[in-house]
Amino acid sequence: MTAVVDYDAGNIRSVLHALDRAGAGDVVLSADPEVLTRADRVILPGVGDASVALRSLQASGLDSVILSLKQPVLGICVGMQLLCRHTDEGDVDTLGVFGTDVHRFVPAPGLKVPHMGWNAIEGLRGPLFKGIPEESAVYFVHSFYAGVCPDTVASCSHGTPFSAALAKDNFFGTQFHPEKSGAAGAAILKNFLAL
Amino acid sequence: MVCKRIIPCLDVKDGRTVKGVNFVGLRDVGDAVELGARYAAEGADELVYLDISATREGRNTFTSLVEQISARIDIPFTVGGGIASLEDAARLLEAGADKISINSAAIRRPELIDEIAGHFGNQFVVVAIDARRIDGRWMATTHGGTRPTDFELFSWAREAQERGAGEILFTSMDNDGTKAGYPCETFRELSSQLSIPIIASGGAGSIEHIAQVLTEGCADAALAASIFHYGEISIKELKQALHDRGINVRLI
Numbered sequence: 001m002t003a004v005v006d007y008d009a010g011n012i013r014s015v016l017h018a019l020d021r022a023g024a025g026d027v028v029l030s031a032d033p034e035v036l037t038r039a040d041r042v043i044l045p046g047v048g049d050a051s052v053a054l055r056s057l058q059a060s061g062l063d064s065v066i067l068s069l070k071q072p073v074l075g076i077c078v079g080m081q082l083l084c085r086h087t088d089e090g091d092v093d094t095l096g097v098f099g100t101d102v103h104r105f106v107p108a109p110g111l112k113v114p115h116m117g118w119n120a121i122e123g124l125r126g127p128l129f130k131g132i133p134e135e136s137a138v139y140f141v142h143s144f145y146a147g148v149c150p151d152t153v154a155s156c157s158h159g160t161p162f163s164a165a166l167a168k169d170n171f172f173g174t175q176f177h178p179e180k181s182g183a184a185g186a187a188i189l190k191n192f193l194a195l
Numbered sequence: 196m197v198c199k200r201i202i203p204c205l206d207v208k209d210g211r212t213v214k215g216v217n218f219v220g221l222r223d224v225g226d227a228v229e230l231g232a233r234y235a236a237e238g239a240d241e242l243v244y245l246d247i248s249a250t251r252e253g254r255n256t257f258t259s260l261v262e263q264i265s266a267r268i269d270i271p272f273t274v275g276g277g278i279a280s281l282e283d284a285a286r287l288l289e290a291g292a293d294k295i296s297i298n299s300a301a302i303r304r305p306e307l308i309d310e311i312a313g314h315f316g317n318q319f320v321v322v323a324i325d326a327r328r329i330d331g332r333w334m335a336t337t338h339g340g341t342r343p344t345d346f347e348l349f350s351w352a353r354e355a356q357e358r359g360a361g362e363i364l365f366t367s368m369d370n371d372g373t374k375a376g377y378p379c380e381t382f383r384e385l386s387s388q389l390s391i392p393i394i395a396s397g398g399a400g401s402i403e404h405i406a407q408v409l410t411e412g413c414a415d416a417a418l419a420a421s422i423f424h425y426g427e428i429s430i431k432e433l434k435q436a437l438h439d440r441g442i443n444v445r446l447i
Contacts, residue, residue, distance in 0.1 A: 013291040112391060112415060118200070177271075183447070
């Protein structure tokens, strides 16, 4: 069973649909610590303001539940940023799984913010990217980014290099939206489901 | 480098796509989900569904259509048409839309941009501006370009950005339907004044026009309807041609 963390995280429906298309089978949307702990794998979605999302997780005690999980966990977009150490969005300390911090993109001539659209990812490694060709294009929409660090398993660039995906132990994160990234995104989700 | 995006726009009335489509092998050209899936498979980077229903029943049908689109389509899609309140936006988010596009409702009440962006994030809000040149100035219009407003294009686009728009969809009503190309100078100026992405619409008649607005016009994305619907240019062919011109697009 795959559990998707149910909190104030915006468009969760598209994640549920993508899991369904990827053949995830039994998927539950839940904020129940027992259900999350029992799940074979857990997805932490998220769009919008990271500091608001963090407060929402903290208010329900889900922050410590997520940190205690031993099964594969995938944070998507803001969900990934919440697994980093700190974010400049609201200047808050986040869960601290991945050894990197989250900063805001600075707009410049020819550099639009949010970073919105398809971009190629490179330096792909680890089980999430098994069978995924280098330079595959995936869909991003974000104004904040996680810096590159030893946990980076895919990188991208928008004025500055940043982590397109992170992995440490049983925790994974993608800055892009695999649920909106066509065939490449579906293959990445399937890789996660196979963990 | 983020890729330049190609976005087909589908008009939907009472749950069915309108405008003639002559796709080979498509059983039902009025089926908005099938048509969207077809475009996605051809390499469309996003889709825009515009509800042109005039009735409440039509609107309700559209919401359930959005649910079906969300279940089937694996690329981002924007929905627009008749969104006038935070509740309308919330209903479409809940149905699975990735973004909503607001136009005349934002002109009537600009605070609507702040409200929707404040609740659902800037990335969720596309502000569409239909403008035409009136006495040498680009002025926003409503009702399909027939009613001019007091909103000047550049200042209104900047205000929309300040209020929380994540993108601007600018249609030149002087060029829309002409197939004579985009006003690239205007797009270039708009791009230089904004830090958010710009989607160009209105006037595409050829691959060259789209290439121009993405390069000289500095647009981040190009939206078109009829050239795709009538099969004049396939998305696959367009993207290959843009790639051959050195424009960074996603090829599939």
